[in-house]
Amino acid sequence: MSSVIAPSATPSLLKQEDEEQGRLFHVVLLDDDEHTYDYVIEMLQKLFVLPKDIAFQHAVEVDNTGRTIVITCEEPEAQFARDQIQSYGADPRMPKSKGSMSAILVPAGNTALA
Numbered sequence: 001m002s003s004v005i006a007p008s009a010t011p012s013l014l015k016q017e018d019e020e021q022g023r024l025f026h027v028v029l030l031d032d033d034e035h036t037y038d039y040v041i042e043m044l045q046k047l048f049v050l051p052k053d054i055a056f057q058h059a060v061e062v063d064n065t066g067r068t069i070v071i072t073c074e075e076p077e078a079q080f081a082r083d084q085i086q087s088y089g090a091d092p093r094m095p096k097s098k099g100s101m102s103a104i105l106v107p108a109g110n111t112a113l114a
Contacts, residue, residue, distance in 0.1 A: 024108035025078035026069045029085060031062045035101055039091040043101070044070065047084045070103070078105050 044055035091097035
């Protein structure tokens, strides 16, 4: 007598799970008036190990356009990166700075929101 083991998921569901796991997200840093260029540069160097010139380019972009894509990665890492930005703390150089900068996640295929 032979026994047949039923698959635990259909192939279409497995493919969907693989696509969701491999889906990329942009971590988008948002501009505000409570953080200096020095803060942005320091934060990006410390959190993302960016060279100073690249961190400076992000600071200029976020100031000029209101946002900059800091990193693109899979969702768990993107959530962690966003959380790191949002918990970095206030800018000690600005008395009106009350907390961290904001960041959002945008699906990498969605360029309209990035």
